[in-house]
Amino acid sequence: MSELSQVAVYPDSSDIYKNVFCNPAFELEGEKEERVEGFRTASSTPEPIKPPGPSLVWGFFGVCVMRVRAPGCGWGVVVVSAAVLLLLAALGLMLVLILTQIKNQAVEDQVLTTATSGLQHAGDGQSQALPTVPINRSKEDSTAAPQPARIPPSEPRCGGVLTDTEGSFSSPNHPASYPPNSLCVWVIQVPPPYLVQIHVSSLTVEGPSPCLFDWVEVREQIEQTSVVTRFCGNVAPPTANTNSSTVWVTFHSDGSIAGNGFTAQYRAVLPGHKSCSREEFMCDGGRCLLPVSVCDGHPNCHDQMDEANCSHKHKECGGQKIGPYGYLASPNHPGPYPHQQLCIWHISVEEGHVITLSFRNFSLETQDVCEFDYVEVHDSVSTGAGRVLGRFCGTTFPPELTSSGPHMTVVFVADEGVADSGFNVTYQAVSVLGRTCGPRQFACSTGECVQQQWLCDGWNDCPDGADEQGCGNSTYPPFIASSCEHIEVEMCRGLSYNFTSFPNIWLSIADQREAATLLGQYRVLMELACFEPLQRLVCGMFLPQCSPQGGVLQPCRSVCSSAEQQCSQALDLFSFSWPFNCHLLPDSQDPLECSLP
Numbered sequence: 001m002s003e004l005s006q007v008a009v010y011p012d013s014s015d016i017y018k019n020v021f022c023n024p025a026f027e028l029e030g031e032k033e034e035r036v037e038g039f040r041t042a043s044s045t046p047e048p049i050k051p052p053g054p055s056l057v058w059g060f061f062g063v064c065v066m067r068v069r070a071p072g073c074g075w076g077v078v079v080v081s082a083a084v085l086l087l088l089a090a091l092g093l094m095l096v097l098i099l100t101q102i103k104n105q106a107v108e109d110q111v112l113t114t115a116t117s118g119l120q121h122a123g124d125g126q127s128q129a130l131p132t133v134p135i136n137r138s139k140e141d142s143t144a145a146p147q148p149a150r151i152p153p154s155e156p157r158c159g160g161v162l163t164d165t166e167g168s169f170s171s172p173n174h175p176a177s178y179p180p181n182s183l184c185v186w187v188i189q190v191p192p193p194y195l196v197q198i199h200v201s202s203l204t205v206e207g208p209s210p211c212l213f214d215w216v217e218v219r220e221q222i223e224q225t226s227v228v229t230r231f232c233g234n235v236a237p238p239t240a241n242t243n244s245s246t247v248w249v250t251f252h253s254d255g256s257i258a259g260n261g262f263t264a265q266y267r268a269v270l271p272g273h274k275s276c277s278r279e280e281f282m283c284d285g286g287r288c289l290l291p292v293s294v295c296d297g298h299p300n301c302h303d304q305m306d307e308a309n310c311s312h313k314h315k316e317c318g319g320q321k322i323g324p325y326g327y328l329a330s331p332n333h334p335g336p337y338p339h340q341q342l343c344i345w346h347i348s349v350e351e352g353h354v355i356t357l358s359f360r361n362f363s364l365e366t367q368d369v370c371e372f373d374y375v376e377v378h379d380s381v382s383t384g385a386g387r388v389l390g391r392f393c394g395t396t397f398p399p400e401l402t403s404s405g406p407h408m409t410v411v412f413v414a415d416e417g418v419a420d421s422g423f424n425v426t427y428q429a430v431s432v433l434g435r436t437c438g439p440r441q442f443a444c445s446t447g448e449c450v451q452q453q454w455l456c457d458g459w460n461d462c463p464d465g466a467d468e469q470g471c472g473n474s475t476y477p478p479f480i481a482s483s484c485e486h487i488e489v490e491m492c493r494g495l496s497y498n499f500t501s502f503p504n505i506w507l508s509i510a511d512q513r514e515a516a517t518l519l520g521q522y523r524v525l526m527e528l529a530c531f532e533p534l535q536r537l538v539c540g541m542f543l544p545q546c547s548p549q550g551g552v553l554q555p556c557r558s559v560c561s562s563a564e565q566q567c568s569q570a571l572d573l574f575s576f577s578w579p580f581n582c583h584l585l586p587d588s589q590d591p592l593e594c595s596l597p
Helices: 029-044 054-063 075-123 512-525 531-542 557-572
Strands: 018-022 064-067 160-162 166-170 183-189 195-204 215-222 225-231 246-252 261-269 281-283 287-289 319-322 325-329 341-348 353-363 374-378 388-392 407-414 422-431 441-443 449-451
Touching: 160 166, 195 215, 195 246, 246 261, 353 407, 407 422, 512 531, 531 557
Parallel strands: 160 183, 319 341
Antiparallel strands: 018 064, 166 261, 183 246, 195 261, 215 225, 215 246, 281 287, 325 422, 341 407, 353 422, 374 388, 374 407, 441 449
């Protein structure tokens, strides 16, 4: 290749080179200069003609693509050249496919990012328009080349852009439990003038109203305002007929308790063709109500059609119960109860009395955690206040239940699945004065009985806190001295101290493993803004500081007062009253007398 100046063409040959196409991209820089110089030398200084050798043939093959009909350049060179061209074409096609795939993925990621950003801004309480989310490209817009098969993701499907005229979506892992700390956003888009209709057919999401922990949220954009509906719990909401062609559905879960999630269907409907499920009631030109909300004495529709023509309606599900005794049962009992039921009975008796509830028959769908069909009894005038006396399902009879006052609320919930014969129950008013407690029990002023050892222990066990009244300067019993041990409970790491001691006789906790199990119930409050001061108090009680002088130190009163001041209002949202008597803790800041976790 270094002597290109000797290249020559046989003039006496009848077959000559034709149409020589040189591609500089295949040339080395040194060879390019040598060839130019060689051609110049050949034109100025003639040399003896030499037959072409093997090096000359390979030199031309590496530099030029030629059409040849001469000795030394046979069909082998043509075949090899064609193979190289086919290989380059295949590589180019593969590169185009890869770039197209990357571009499509980038478009999908941009869609979900835009939708999530819009929901976050709207959730800040600002009245602003939601962002416009681009619609997925149709098949006609995509490249004609076949797309490679996409590998399915290993994680549960969560969110997406739905542009079909009908379809379905569900929480990750449904019908199994959804993962913690999930945030899924579905953007449903149908072509105008069609509107989006959503029907949630199954719902098991942690939390009662106002749904602070886990929730499903439907957001629609109407002109310059956003309409937001949030729901949770175990009762599926009625069908939602939106007034928008684009709807955002968000599913959020926290890091603690998980349910089985939800599944929902959507479809495109014209404005004049809105509808509800067969068992639902429609009013206001498209609003759907569950049967329990019809003829319940409370108008739920603007046109009040849900309370019209109710004189002939048989109210067999829920209602007000007033009197010294009474009876209530599931719909159609002793026959199978209907699907999708939400029955609420409000029981009230005279002041100075409590309510005793006794189950006579009981047979509901069996499940370990009572998520589908269940009876729930509240020690209050409604479900939004007071404590829950219990939730029951299956075929085991619940125990006799007694309220702390003259009011009790009984809730019956049935899903769309298995139905059983239901239940019937009687209630009776019992005078507080005529009620006696056991020899090892304390009678609250409301008539409720609590354990004697719960008196003056710092926790309000009576609904009115009577067990913590008149305690004076009572303090906790002396703590039995034992060796210190390093704190292993994750929730209570990072305190001002690292060592504790067990057993904890204040709370009757044997070791850290039991403490960790009990503290797990407090994780549901981690999303509260006041969780940090509450955590210091709770950890100071469950894992008290081990004192170098022996025993342990109680939390200082200021720790308790700070948590109460910051958390009382937040706990009211859950109908929880502050459960601890801070005045029983040492009123000191001395680290030798009490701890400041």
